[in-house]
Amino acid sequence: MKQKLQFDFVTPGLNGKDGLINEHFRAKKKRQESIVWAVKAKNPDKHKGKVIITYTRASVVAPDWDNLCASFKHWGDALVKCGVIEDDKPSIILEFKPRWEKAKNNKSLYTIIEIKDL
Numbered sequence: 001m002k003q004k005l006q007f008d009f010v011t012p013g014l015n016g017k018d019g020l021i022n023e024h025f026r027a028k029k030k031r032q033e034s035i036v037w038a039v040k041a042k043n044p045d046k047h048k049g050k051v052i053i054t055y056t057r058a059s060v061v062a063p064d065w066d067n068l069c070a071s072f073k074h075w076g077d078a079l080v081k082c083g084v085i086e087d088d089k090p091s092i093i094l095e096f097k098p099r100w101e102k103a104k105n106n107k108s109l110y111t112i113i114e115i116k117d118l
Helices: 025-041 065-070 073-081
Strands: 002-007 051-059 093-102 110-117
Touching (some): 025 073, 065 093, 073 110
Parallel strands (some): 051 093
Antiparallel strands (some): 002 110
């Protein structure tokens, strides 16, 4: 089974005032909850066992690899919390493919998460 979840916003990477490193714990909790609700709203299928995840983040400025991958943090946690995947550890997500695409402007940002069963 393969499914594609698309969202009209992106999450921050490590750096910046809203980045994961500097994020206040209340802001972090609020962001995590909003992402969980965004995932639940898509009514996603459940994936039992091992998966491949392709994570695409479209933003105006290209992040470096560590920030791109870090921006998946809250998404991965939300997928687990919603029961979409069993866990976000390497023994379940056998392959993680981060991708970046250029967005025209800050109103056209998006996130795509593709999950494929193995």
